[in-house]
Amino acid sequence: MEIHFGAGEASLRMRDVPVMDAHDLYNNLTNGQGYPPLGIPPIAPVPATVSFDIEWSGITDREKVVNVMQNFRGQFVKTGATIDWSAVSHFPDHDFVFQSESPNPDRNLYAVIGHEQNGVFFHLEADDE
Amino acid sequence: MRRTLLGCLTFLFLTSVAVWGQGQPAQVFPIPIPGGDVFVPPVVVPPGFLINQFFPGVGAIYDGQDAEPHGITNFKGHVAMGYTLGTASDNAGKQYAVITDIRVYQGDYIGGQATFGAGGSTSAKSHGTFVEI
Numbered sequence: 067m068e069i070h071f072g073a074g075e076a077s078l079r080m081r082d083v084p085v086m087d088a089h090d091l092y093n094n095l096t097n098g099q100g101y102p103p104l105g106i107p108p109i110a111p112v113p114a115t116v117s118f119d120i121e122w123s124g125i126t127d128r129e130k131v132v133n134v135m136q137n138f139r140g141q142f143v144k145t146g147a148t149i150d151w152s153a154v155s156h157f158p159d160h161d162f163v164f165q166s167e168s169p170n171p172d173r174n175l176y177a178v179i180g181h182e183q184n185g186v187f188f189h190l191e192a193d194d195e
Numbered sequence: 196m197r198r199t200l201l202g203c204l205t206f207l208f209l210t211s212v213a214v215w216g217q218g219q220p221a222q223v224f225p226i227p228i229p230g231g232d233v234f235v236p237p238v239v240v241p242p243g244f245l246i247n248q249f250f251p252g253v254g255a256i257y258d259g260q261d262a263e264p265h266g267i268t269n270f271k272g273h274v275a276m277g278y279t280l281g282t283a284s285d286n287a288g289k290q291y292a293v294i295t296d297i298r299v300y301q302g303d304y305i306g307g308q309a310t311f312g313a314g315g316s317t318s319a320k321s322h323g324t325f326v327e328i
């Protein structure tokens with residue numbers, strides 16, 4: 067990931083990352099067991115690859131957060147964001163190809179870049195950039 | 196701190212493909228944050244299922260702007276996340292509505308590494324980049 071926190075810019079580009087396609091959320095969370103109460107059948111995962119380009123830019127707000135309950139602190143900037151991603155799932159008899167629409171800043175719902183520390187690092191001196 | 200959500204549309208992104216890993220397999224495995232959200236019906240996951248993840252944002256279905264965006268604990272570094280809404284098409288020309296929740300974590304962390312065999316582990320420090328889609 068390329069990140070320029072002060073400028074509120076970051077980008078991530080990855081190609082053909084091997085993953086497993088669980089078909090649906092229930093099978094993902096139940097390791098392919100389906101979810102009988104809702105009639106979701108068990109489906110075995112299949113190998114897949116994903117590629118994506120993500121861009122964050124355009125600061126709209128800045129905030130310093132110290133959240134004791136959730137045990138983290140950091141500096142955060144709200145930004146715009148776009149994503150372009152695709153996936154290819156390899157079934158025994160065919161490939162399923164999935165391609166997102168062209169990146170569009172108007173499709174952003176909420177985006178944040180931060181520099182934070184949590185867990186055992188929470189109580190250390192803040193490492194503010 | 197756990198919080199019950201009655202609905203979380205942002206979670207629908209997981210219905211097709213879930214990614215959780217690094218470009219290279221981690222030798223020191225990251226540890227999930229201890230808290231998260233618990234989903235109950237009629238949400239899209241088995242009821243009572245704890246997700247070790249909060250959902251920062253403004254609105255009834257989110258955990259607030261000051262919620263933890265990270266999914267890994269004992270981490271010090273950068274986080275970038277975003278929710279987007281849009282469409283996608285498959286190779287048969289079928290169109291889908293898609294909501295994404297993407298998070299990238301890059302920095303130093305203390306996780307667990309396999310030692311002693313038989314499932315034993317010890318804490319270890321490492322550096323890495325992790326992506327959740």
